[in-house]
Amino acid sequence: MRTRSILVYLPAYPFTFMNLMPNRSLASAAACLIGAGHFTRIQDYGTLETLEQLASSPPSLRRLPTFPGRRRNGPGLRPTLEAFHRQVSRELAAFPRTDFIAFYIEDRPALAGAVQVSKRLREIKPDLKLVGFGPGTRLCGGTLLKTATAFDCLCLHDGGRALAQLADRIHAPQTWGTIPGLLIPAPGHPQTTPGPDTHSLVLLPGADYGPATYPALRSRTKLMLFTIEDSHGCDFTCHGCPRGSARRPFVQTRPSAAVADEVWRIGKEYGARAFHFCNAGSPAAQVKAVACELMARHLTVWYSRAWHVRHTSPAALRALTASGCRAVSFRIDTGSQRLLDDYYGRGFGVTETESVLRASKAAGLFTVARFTYPCPEDDTHTREETLRLLERARPHSAPVAVPELLPGSAWDAHPENFGFRPHTERQLGALLRRLQRDGARGVPRGFMPRRIGVWTAVQAIRENASLRRTIEERGIPSTLPEDVALMAKFAGYDGREVAFADMLGARLRNGDAAGAAAFVEGFNDAACVPARELALRRLAPLRAAVGN
Ligand code: SF4
Structure with missing residues (x-):
């Protein structure tokens, strides 16, 4: 049976850069559904229009508390968000002959909006099947299905493949138990079906960013920086x-x-020239093969990529630069060899890291070293070791994140063994209510646990901020990721990437829709050429060093 579905992305508010980028998970899920013979479209609300609508409604974001801030008893953003959720529900309900709607839930702050819209849809169209997918479902899927009637089921693992199988049997819920990786309501406690096996990407469609499937991209009210998964x-x-x-x-x-x-294909459809390759685990041979393929086809693109210290080689770095890579990031986590081996399980050494960061800079790449701080075993010595590594290697940027319990990681599976204390179901419920009141303002993004070793979440954020300040005092930016550095280069901020990131970030945080729109338009004008021009422009001649 050919079903009709809608894939919905409703990011938490206020927005971040990521919310304005085309969503690869949705495009990939759409490709799976279309590849299986179904019809689907993506309703992405992470756009400038949404930003403008939410920002123009009182109260101003500036009056809401920041994290860690005092509790506020007023209505907060609730009236604005409720009106917006009502409008989204009506819009979604108005699509004719829809068999199911799937909400992409990327993290904790995104949960509240999806639940609100889903509940309203349930009232308007009781027969419509409502599904949740994405990493956020694994965070509190059980709590959600037990306490809310918002969703008929949640896809816990590979959203696209599970959705394609679910679509085939959407009107036969009694058969859902055989679909891998689902969480289904059951008497007593929700039932989890066994996870899917690993599968070959060769057999899977890539991502469908086409304008028919992804209408939000037509109007260019998103940042036209596309994420590619090469492994x-x-x-x-x-x-x-x-x-x-x-x-x-x-x-x-x-x-x-x-x-x-x-x-x-993306270049032909949108004239896009800006890409981000997201999988840090790609082996050197794959990175080189993709770089050579881009060059062989004369694709004049600029891209950033996440990569791994162990996979790096001088030849691969040169291939990256020659093929249009402008920024690369390595997740390092810490400058302490003991923590690298025992706590993070990273499989490389501090000395190796240092030479890779130097080689990457020498290859002309904007080099980002990502750190995590504080982990439960950090102390003043490990903090100093991290600072010493930074002093020696001096990457262009060193973003420092707080540890997160990402669904599917060993930290998430056994938090106590690693010194974390996650949220209880009751605390997650309270968090949901707070999100409904104030939006994502003041709520830590992502999957931060309640306690990290001796630190509460608030104390850990302060420790993290203190290290970032010290890093910045030593002349290294501590918040700039590789994809934003790429955007800055496109927008004409080469050498002033931090200023670009600070200005756009502040506009998004403060709900300055007009200011953010000016930045987005500036980037899109630079990053997109008229359709088909991408195919006609030639790249600089290949270098002998990279073969071919
Ligand atoms: S953090 Fe480790 S497991 Fe994850 S992509 Fe990087 S190298 Fe692979």
């Missing part, structure tokens, strides 16, 4: 990362021709 999974087994698997390390690569086809 899936990782051969390493870092404890804090869901990509690797302690039980079965694996990485699956997509053929470089398929990756270049996807870049080419």
